[in-house]
Amino acid sequence: MSEYNFALHTYPFSLIVSNRSNYLYDAVKQLYPATVLGPIAPDTVYDFDLKVERRWLGLRSDYYVGSASEHFRMTNKAHLPAIFEWAFNWSIASFQHHYLAFHAAVLQKGDVSIILPAEPGAGKSTLSALLMLQGWRLLSDETCLIDLQSADIVPCVRPVSLKNKSLDVIRQRYPAAAMALNIPDTIKGTVGYLLPTTISWHGYQQSCVATHIIFPRYDSDCYSTIFAPVSLGQGIMQLINNSFNYSVLGAEGFAALSQLCRTVTMLQLTYADTDEALSLLEKLS
Structure with missing residues (x-):
């Protein structure tokens, strides 16, 4: 699971997370069972793609959270798990129209x-x-x-x-x-x-x-x-x-x-x- 990238399969959606924070991955493991959390499969089509990247802003080191093309929020390390969950909500509310x-x-x-x-x-x-x-x-x-x-x-x-x-x-x-x-x-x-x-x-x-x-x-x-x-x-x-x-x-x-x-x-x-x-x-x- 390179760079702590992972996939989350919470029916009916599958989410791919390009992630550079082991802190976030360890937190997500506390929230979801292993049956829905795992490595990214190259032959799987995913509904959403979230990116979690560390970006330097002046004297602070903050994390960027967003989709492939849309910015969601900047946050600090401690708040990453909450921002991740809110970003998942945002993805469902903003980008899915099957339901x-x-x-x-x-x-x-x-x-x-x-x-x-x-x-x-x-x-x-x-x-x-x-x-x-x-x-x-x-x-x-x-x-x-x-x-x-x-x-x-x-x-x-x-x-x-x-x-x-x-x-x-x-x-x-x-x-x-x-x-x-x-x-x-x-x-x-x-x-x-x-x-x-x-x-x-x-x-x-x-x-x-x-x-x-x-x-x-x-x-x-x-x-x-x-x-x-x-x-x-x-x-x-x-x-x-x-x-x-x-x-x-x-x-x-x-x-x-x-x-x-x-x-x-x-x-x-x-x-x-x-x-x-x-x-x-x-x-x-």
């Missing part, structure tokens, strides 16, 4: 499959982490991928990115949870990762059909949990606002979105009581 993509988490338990679209800061990742630790299968914490033909949810299993107080919540509730890395002083504060559970990795290529679309929002000032229906029109508009590529896909995106929304139940979940929110989601059928 309709939303900024949303996806989890499944039994016959219930929920999509959790949310704006940053709404508590989506914390809620997803807690559901996964209660036995739900994680399909994605960051990006919901919708097949353009069937409208099925295509998984993209990766570590759950947690920040600041969310890290404390998970550690207090689940002291034995499989956490990796603790990266302070990033632009988003302290970042750490909750590793997907065994059932999540076992089903990392298993699609599912959505039964519920729930728009979560944690609000510490909420006196009474709101768990109420969302109209079809309002729900579609919220999904469009959370989509990375709806406008790019045009008619294909509209058809997939229409098919997705035809049979799901849409709900708004606004809460301050996390236990009550989890209980409501567990009762879905």
